[in-house]
Amino acid sequence: xxNILTIITLSxxxxxFFSCKENKESECCKKDKNxxxxxxxLDNTNESIFNLESKWVRQNKDSMLLRDLSNKITVAAxxxxxxxxxxxxxxxxxxxxxxxxTKEELQNIQFLLISMDPVRxxxxxxxxxxxxxxxxxxxxxxxxxNDATMEIANVLNVRIKPLSGGGFDHSxxxxxxxxxxNIAFQQNGLAQEPTEIIEKIKTLIK
Numbered sequence: 001x002x003n004i005l006t007i008i009t010l011s012x013x014x015x016x017f018f019s020c021k022e023n024k025e026s027e028c029c030k031k032d033k034n035x036x037x038x039x040x041x042l043d044n045t046n047e048s049i050f051n052l053e054s055k056w057v058r059q060n061k062d063s064m065l066l067r068d069l070s071n072k073i074t075v076a077a078x079x080x081x082x083x084x085x086x087x088x089x090x091x092x093x094x095x096x097x098x099x100x101x102t103k104e105e106l107q108n109i110q111f112l113l114i115s116m117d118p119v120r121x122x123x124x125x126x127x128x129x130x131x132x133x134x135x136x137x138x139x140x141x142x143x144x145x146n147d148a149t150m151e152i153a154n155v156l157n158v159r160i161k162p163l164s165g166g167g168f169d170h171s172x173x174x175x176x177x178x179x180x181x182n183i184a185f186q187q188n189g190l191a192q193e194p195t196e197i198i199e200k201i202k203t204l205i206k
Contacts, residue, residue, distance in 0.1 A: 049155055050181030054148030059126035059141040066152075066181065069140075072110045073204045074177040075197075078158045078170065080117035081129040086172050089190045091133055093174060098138065100198045106138055108205040112177075114152060115143035116160050116168055156183065176200055 050067040057063055075097060079087040094111050101109060115121035121129075126141035135141070143149075153160050161169040176185040176197055185200045 047155055048181030049152060049177060049183075052148075052151060052155065054144055054151060056142040056144045056148070057123055059123050059130055061123045064142065069110065069112065069177070070179050070181065072108055073179065073201060074110050074112050074175075075201065076112035076114060076156075076175045076177055077173065078114045078116045078153060078156065078160070080115060080168055081121050081125055082117065083167065086170070086190060088133070090172055090174065091135075093187075093191065093194065095133075097174075097194050097198060097201070100194070101201075105202075105205060109138065109201065111135075111139045113139065113141045114149075115141070116149055116153065116158075116170060118143045118145055118149050157186075176204070178204055 050070060052066050055063055055065060075094060077090045077094060079090055081087070091113070098106070098109075098111060113126075115126070121141075121143045123143070126143065129135075130139060130141060150160070156173070156175055158171045158173060159169075160171075163169060172188070172190050174187040174197065175183055176187075178184045184204060185197055187194065187197045
């Protein structure tokens with residue numbers, strides 16, 4: 001009788017253990033599925049990046065202000081050139097968007113990479129980075145000082161957290177900026193289908 005009770009007790013314990021394990025895995029998968037968010041239209045954003053007075057340097061060593069971007073629609077992202085994972089994928093996503101437009105349409109569009117690592121992302125480093133990733137004349141790479149970097153990150157709602165190894169934990173966001181410097185749309189996450197942001201760009205360049 002004692003042996004039978006022991007067997008029953010063990011059986012109940014094993015069933016309970018596997019039941020809990022299945023529930024935990026189910027919750028985990030549910031959370032992972034909800035992590036991806038394709039895009040956000042920011043109709044209520046009134047702060048233009050052109051209001052920022054910070055000075056920036058391009059990959060060709062020319063100085064500029066953000067308002068100098070006002071002649072074209074800007075597709076932008078914050079990156080750092082020593083990133084080996086997310087940032088090259090962000091650039092690839094931008095290049096995928098670029099390929100969706102004709103040569104004539106691209107005359108009205110510019111692609112902007114904003115450094116979140118101003119100490120290492122010098123104009124020389126950005127020129128090297130541009131060559132490595134085969135970026136053409138439609139691309140502008142800029143860096144400034146830490147204050148200016150954090151200021152524009154705040155306006156773009158990009159989260160940046162320095163890591164001990166010299167890297168950064170950061171948002172993976174592509175920003176569509178109109179000719180007034182306002183954020184018209186944001187594509188969140190890596191390797192997203194760019195259909196919506198492409199349509200937004202076409203609407204802005206008409």
